[in-house]
Amino acid sequence: MGLFEILTGKRKIKGPAPDRLFAMSTAAVTLEMTLQLHSAGKAAIVFQPLATADFESIVTDMEEVLRGTGDDTGTQVERTDDSFGYRWMVLSDPDFEDLVVGVNVVSQALQDGGYGERILCAVFAFRDAQKRKVYWIYNYKRGAYYPFVPAGGEQRRDTERELRLKAQIGNELPIEAELDRWFPLWGIPI
Amino acid sequence: MTQNMPRPTSFGKDPGLQVRMTLTLFLLGAVYVVLVVAMLAAGVNGVTVAVIAGGLALFNLFGSDKLALRAMGAREVTPAEAPELHAMIERLCIQADLPKPKVAVADTRMPNAFALGRSPKNATVCATTGIMEILTPAELEGVMAHELTHVANRDVLVMTLASFFATIAAYIVQFGFFFGGGGSDDDDNPSVMVLFLVSLAVYVVSFFLMQALSRYREFAADRGAALITGRPSALASALQRISSGMHQIPQKDLRAASELQAFYIFPPGAGKSLANIFATHPPMEKRIAALERLEMQLQGTAR
Numbered sequence: 120m121g122l123f124e125i126l127t128g129k130r131k132i133k134g135p136a137p138d139r140l141f142a143m144s145t146a147a148v149t150l151e152m153t154l155q156l157h158s159a160g161k162a163a164i165v166f167q168p169l170a171t172a173d174f175e176s177i178v179t180d181m182e183e184v185l186r187g188t189g190d191d192t193g194t195q196v197e198r199t200d201d202s203f204g205y206r207w208m209v210l211s212d213p214d215f216e217d218l219v220v221g222v223n224v225v226s227q228a229l230q231d232g233g234y235g236e237r238i239l240c241a242v243f244a245f246r247d248a249q250k251r252k253v254y255w256i257y258n259y260k261r262g263a264y265y266p267f268v269p270a271g272g273e274q275r276r277d278t279e280r281e282l283r284l285k286a287q288i289g290n291e292l293p294i295e296a297e298l299d300r301w302f303p304l305w306g307i308p309i
Numbered sequence: 310m311t312q313n314m315p316r317p318t319s320f321g322k323d324p325g326l327q328v329r330m331t332l333t334l335f336l337l338g339a340v341y342v343v344l345v346v347a348m349l350a351a352g353v354n355g356v357t358v359a360v361i362a363g364g365l366a367l368f369n370l371f372g373s374d375k376l377a378l379r380a381m382g383a384r385e386v387t388p389a390e391a392p393e394l395h396a397m398i399e400r401l402c403i404q405a406d407l408p409k410p411k412v413a414v415a416d417t418r419m420p421n422a423f424a425l426g427r428s429p430k431n432a433t434v435c436a437t438t439g440i441m442e443i444l445t446p447a448e449l450e451g452v453m454a455h456e457l458t459h460v461a462n463r464d465v466l467v468m469t470l471a472s473f474f475a476t477i478a479a480y481i482v483q484f485g486f487f488f489g490g491g492g493s494d495d496d497d498n499p500s501v502m503v504l505f506l507v508s509l510a511v512y513v514v515s516f517f518l519m520q521a522l523s524r525y526r527e528f529a530a531d532r533g534a535a536l537i538t539g540r541p542s543a544l545a546s547a548l549q550r551i552s553s554g555m556h557q558i559p560q561k562d563l564r565a566a567s568e569l570q571a572f573y574i575f576p577p578g579a580g581k582s583l584a585n586i587f588a589t590h591p592p593m594e595k596r597i598a599a600l601e602r603l604e605m606q607l608q609g610t611a612r
Contacts, residue, residue, distance in 0.1 A: 167404070167539045171608050203400055204447055204540075237539055239403055260406040274392050299408045302399040305392070 136262030139293045140223055143243060143255065143264065146291040147215045150245060154287055156253055159244035161211050161309040162218040164225045166238045168206040174234060178206075181228035185210075185221060192217045199308055205239060209309055218243065226259065235259075244309045253284070254307060255292070263295040267303055276303055366469055374425045374433060381423070383415035383435045390414075394436065394453075397446070401454050405537045407461055410434050420444070420551050424456040425465065432460040444547050451534050451544030458533030464526050472519060524591045531596055535603045545600035552593040 150156040168174065185196045185208075194212040201207060210221040222241045229238055241257040254267040266284040268277040281301065285294055295301060378384070388395040395412055402409045410424070410432035420440035426432030434456045441449060459465075535541035590596075 169539045169607065173609060202446070203397060204450070205400065236536075239400060258403060260403065274388050274396075297408065300402075302403050302409065303396075304400075305396050 136259060139262045139264075140226070140241065140257055140259075141219060142292050143257070144216055144219045146288060147243075149288065149291050154284075155248045156245040157247075158213075158215045158218070159246050159252075159309065160213050160218075161209060161244045162222055162242060163207045163209045163244075163307075163309050164222045164238065164241045165205050165207050165304075166225075166229060166234075167204070168200070169234065169237065174232070174237075177228060177232035177234065181225060182208075184228070185224055188221075188224070192220075194218070194221050196221075201306060201308070207308055240304070242304065242307055242309065244307070252307075253280075254304075256302075256304065258295060258300070258302075261295055261300065262293065264292045265295040265301040267301070269303075269305075269307075274303070274305055366472075374431070377425055378413055378433065378435065381415050381435065382417060383413040383437075385411050385413045385433070393446075394441065397450055398434065398453055398457070401450065401457055401537060405454070405457055405461060407457060410457070410460055414438060414441075418442075422452050422456055424459040426460060427466045427469070428463060429460050434460065440551070443550065445543075447538075447540060447543040448547035448550065451538055451540060451547050454534035454537040455530045455544065458530040458537065459526070461533065462526065462529060464530070467526070468519065468523065472515075527590050528596065528599060531600060532603065535600060539607070541600040541603040541607065545597045545604070548593055548597055548600070 147158060151158070168178065182196060182198070185194065189195060192212065192214070194210055194217050197209040197211070199207045199209060208225050210218050212218050212221065226235070226238055226241070229235055238259045240259060243255045243257075245253040245255065247253055252269055254269075255264050256267050257264050266281040266288075268280045268284070269275070270277040270280075288294070386394070391412065391414060394414070398412055399409060401407075407429050410426065410429070411434075413433055413435035415421075415435055415437045417437045418439040419437055420443055422434070422436045422440055424432060424434045434453060436449070436453065440452065444452065531544060534544050538544070
């Protein structure tokens with residue numbers, strides 16, 4: 120943040136950094152092979168829906184595109200709105216590669232429409248050998264991933280597991296360096 | 310002058326608190342000036358005074374957070390204690406690309422919220438139980454985004470620095486009297502009284518300037534909140550709801566409300582707002598108008 124921005128109090132919201140999203144495509148193989156983390160066959164991209172006609176039409180068009188390509192790839196799309204007013208575009212596909220591509224289609228469509236800064240994050244769902252939920256969250260503003268492991272119970276997370284995952288995945292994913300930005304997402308619908 | 314008050318978004322008619330804070334701020338500054346003048350008059354050298362002034366400013370930046378929180382009757386809450394508030398702020402932080410601040414809650418029915426801290430890494434945002442009760446989640450989100458924008462804009466730092474320079478300005482005037490006008494003549498040295506009056510005048514002017522600066526930054530925070538949430542109307546609605554005195558209407562069922570206020574026909578404590586120039590915040594109508602303009606831009610209907 121520049122001095123001018125501080126003095127004038129005019130801070131812009133960052134747009135998304137989609138380029139590093141695709142690191143997950145290759146990392147997923149490592150997760151599967153060496154860490155026994157299997158894709159749950161679902162991923163989601165979360166954004167703030169704006170109540171404007173323009174935004175609605177972009178989202179509708181984008182959903183149609185996804186459904187159209189879904190006929191070929193087998194990707195299914197669902198939308199849900201959570202209690203915080205955020206919209207989840209939930210993609211289901213047994214082929215992990217298609218999930219990453221689908222997430223990118225959504226973020227690209229929003230960005231092309233000029234609404235890139237509305238994107239919150241993308242979430243990839245995994246299950247470990249004990250069928251417990253492990254999520255990798257991609258923070259678009261930061262262009263970085265971090266693990267999120269809910270530990271059951273009200274708003275508890277398995278921080279130890281998350282830190283271990285960070286060490287285990289090593290350089291294969293761009294990991295968020297600041298631990299205080301490993302924001303949890305409660306009530307993930309996937 | 311010092312800026313160790315929290316940055317309030319004193320929405321709504323909150324005259325008692327507003328008067329107290331304004332008075333405190335004013336008196337703090339006046340005391341500061343008196344102190345400096347007294348020290349100068351007593352022959353303490355200028356460098357020492359500058360060091361003390363700088364020290365006080367540093368204390369404000371680094372040490373006043375806890376004091377301010379305590380003064381507001383607020384305490385930090387864990388995610389387990391306030392899960393909804395924490396989760397809301399976490400999402401806003403992702404959106405605004407900020408580290409998560411500490412979250413505090415003040416147990417009072419007065420709807421209010423404020424932010425503290427010199428930098429995003431050392432920030433605290435606080436909401437009162439009153440504001441969490443009367444606002445819808447989307448409106449509360451707008452208010453918290455407003456506070457986070459204060460954090461992102463480093464308003465505490467800016468205001469502290471601004472007040473520090475105001476102090477220095479007051480200083481230069483004093484030195485002007487000491488060394489400029491008087492020279493080495495013994496006869497026409499200004500009295501301590503004149504010095505005091507001049508520095509006080511400088512201080513008064515800078516006080517009003519700072520209030521104006523503060524109002525401008527409130528507009529900036531409103532705008533920032535609208536940008537973060539994408540819902541200017543939600544914040545406008547929150548402002549409207551608080552200012553229109555709807556906070557006087559209890560949300561609880563009469564049978565559940567044990568407080569005596571529930572039985573008043575005219576709720577106590579509805580007062581007049583202060584004159585514009587004393588206000589740290591722009592008038593509510595202007596803020597809402599600005600947010601309406603943002604919503605029109607968003608909808609593509611702005612002229």
